[in-house]
Amino acid sequence: MDPELQRRAHAKAAELGLSFAEYVRRPVAHDLGEPRRNTDISLLFDLGASRGPTDIARNKDQMLGEAAWAEHVRKTAQPREPMPRC
Numbered sequence: 173m174d175p176e177l178q179r180r181a182h183a184k185a186a187e188l189g190l191s192f193a194e195y196v197r198r199p200v201a202h203d204l205g206e207p208r209r210n211t212d213i214s215l216l217f218d219l220g221a222s223r224g225p226t227d228i229a230r231n232k233d234q235m236l237g238e239a240a241w242a243e244h245v246r247k248t249a250q251p252r253e254p255m256p257r258c
Contacts, residue, residue, distance in 0.1 A: 185195035
């Protein structure tokens with residue numbers, strides 16, 4: 173960096189209340205963007221808490237029916253007993 177440019181950069185950093193290093197780091201970081209993080213995919217699993225083992229594939233119709241009934245009751249505000257399970 174030529175001396176005049178460096179002098180002006182130091183003055184601008186001081187005017188902003190920053191160190192010269194921080195003043196220079198900001199546009200470099202902006203230009204480069206955030207580093208890509210290697211996230212462990214296992215973080216996506218076991219997000220929910222279950223009382224016991226579940227089998228969504230086997231129980232999906234029942235679960236959807238219960239969810240639809242709960243939504244219906246919530247929207248109509250008419251509490252009723254759910255339909256008996258098959």
